Amino acid sequence: MSSQVYQLEKNESYAVIDWLSAGLTQTNSEELEYAFRILFKNEYSNIILNAAKVNIIDGFGVAAIRKATKICTNELGLFVLILKSDKVIDRLDQAKIDDLTIMNSVKEGVDAIYLNDLAHDFEDESDANTDEYGLDGSDLGEDY
Secondary structure (H helix, E strand, O other): OOOOOEEEEEOOOOEEEEEOOOEEOOOOHHHHHHHHHHHHHOOOOEEEEEOOOOOEEOHHHHHHHHHHHHHHHHOOOEEEEEOOOHHHHHHHHHHOOOOOEEEOOHHHHHHHHHHHHHHHHHHHHHHHOOOOOOOOOOOOOOOO
16 A cells, blocks of 8 residues: 555544545545445444545545445444535535535534434333333333
8 A cells, every 4th residue: 555545543432534635536445445344343333534634536435435324324333524625525415325424523523423322322222111012111000
């Protein structure tokens, strides 16, 4: 591989990929997919791609983002993309990627991940408190 185009920072509940290049194109999208594979192999389903420096993206970059978004969502995680370029945001909007979350800063992305995790924890708790008929017993009178 040529010069490094990203830096990886792993946290207990999420990972941040700092994309160092101004482009996300055919020439380097394979390296991004490689970073995603490393993270998925290590069971990270919450990923922040800090692409604030990116001002050009092509179909290969869009495809890499689409794959990462889908895998994170399937694992009940969240893929957050940090972008500044309106041109790149417009290109991704045109691609109509389901469940893509675009934020302005890594801090906002971290907050979104924690909120997503809380929502899934709440759903799990709510599922655990219901019986096979979807009743939680709270509306049955005291005599039950």
